[in-house]
Amino acid sequence: MLRSMKVLVALGIGLASMLGYAEGASTKPNSLTAIDIALEPDATMIQRAEAVNARLLKVFPKGFALGATHHPHISILQRYVHTSDLDKVYAAVDRILANEKAASWNLKATKYYDIPWKNIGLAGIVVEPTDDLLRLQQELIDAVAPFTTKTGSAAAFVTTPAEPGINKPTIDYVAAFVPKATGKNFNPHVTVGIASRDYLKTMISEPFDAFTFSPSGASVYQLGDFGTARKKLKAWELKP
Secondary structure, eight states, X not given: OHHXXXXXXXXXXXXXXXXXXXXXXXXXXXXXXXXXEEEEEOHHHHHHHHHHHHHHHHHOTXXXXXXXXXXXXXXXXXXEEEGGGHHHHHHHHHHHHTTOOGGGOOEEEEEEEEEEETTEEEEEEEEOOOHHHHHHHHHHHHHHGGGEESOOOGGGSOOOSSSOOOOHHHHHHHHHHHHHTSGGGOOOEEEEEEEEHHHHHHHHHSOXXXXXXXXXXXXXXXXXXXXXXXXXXXXXXXXX
């Protein structure tokens, strides 16, 4: 009897391992992660982004606050990748960044913009595209391509009990990032918050004090709702 029980337990553990249910398993088989390969802006951009974010929260308290779980960033490439291939993605990004001196780039912030969704809008600070940004983006597209998949679902994103949902425009945006937000369609920006469309129209019509800044680092994030950078998966210091 005891011997039979041991055999059953062993078979159960083996089956659980095969199905990905073993204790300590971190991912489900064939799971996907919605990633954002992003440049981290320096203090000049972060201070401006946080100031606008605070302004938007005053008029739309249901929005999100920039900070540890909503990092200000410049999205270079968003993709659905196989979770099991994340280490390969990091290695591919590392090879690209090793040949860049992105910390010496001078980038220019030129205006506000918003992306409409129902009666609200996702606001951002637009960054002027440069040859360096476009080159970096294409190199990353090519390097990460072997690990990507065309479509994903809400399960690929970061959610919390307080923010359990991922809206469909966010899911679709990642799926269509290449080619709809790349190359000639690339609109580099730093997302700064959410507000009503009426309020954002007024803000966008205001004079914008253009400024320059530089990247201070690069990261791979797991995305959250509205394309926010919720969970930092990997980070690099950039060479000047």
